[in-house]
Amino acid sequence: MTIRADNIRYSAPVLEKARNLLVAQLIEPDGTYPDIWWTWGSNPDRPYRIQYMRNENPELEFITCTCPYGLFAGAGDTRCYHSAAVLMLLEAEESVKRQKLSEVPQVKRTRKPRGAATS
Numbered sequence: 001m002t003i004r005a006d007n008i009r010y011s012a013p014v015l016e017k018a019r020n021l022l023v024a025q026l027i028e029p030d031g032t033y034p035d036i037w038w039t040w041g042s043n044p045d046r047p048y049r050i051q052y053m054r055n056e057n058p059e060l061e062f063i064t065c066t067c068p069y070g071l072f073a074g075a076g077d078t079r080c081y082h083s084a085a086v087l088m089l090l091e092a093e094e095s096v097k098r099q100k101l102s103e104v105p106q107v108k109r110t111r112k113p114r115g116a117a118t119s
Contacts, residue, residue, distance in 0.1 A: 010084045018084035027085050037086050041067060050086045063087065 010018070021027060021039065027050075030036035037050045048067040055061050063083045064070060070078040 010079055010081075014079065014081045014084055017081035018088055021081060021085040022088060027082075027089060037089075039082050039085070048082055050082050052086055052090065 026039050028038045030038060035052050035054060037052075038047045039050065040047050048065055048070075050063065050065045050070075052063045053061060063078050063086065065078050065080050065082045067080050067082055069080040070083060
């Protein structure tokens with residue numbers, strides 16, 4: 001999976017609010033669907049749903065949010081801090097995965113495979 005956050009431009013205040021949302025741990029993954037997250041605005045009875053649509057073609061990936069700023073923006077035009085927080089979270093998770101893969105020790109063969117010619 002490749003996160004395409006570079007295709008979406010967020011203002012500095014939006015990114016700051018997104019960081020605050022992550023620090024406060026107010027983004028929760030959906031228990032059933034891996035592409036959906038939940039957060040709460042000023043009304044705790046109405047959570048906002050953020051959905052990141054992955055696709056093998058990065059040009060077709062987009063994020064949506066049901067907050068007032070994201071609801072009518074249309075797919076791909078959502079620029080609320082909730083969507084920015086989810087993208088930041090996904091980028092951090094992807095970075096951790098890449099780091100873990102780079103730390104996997106390389107296996108060195110100490111003996112020749114069966115049937116290999118000996119000199």
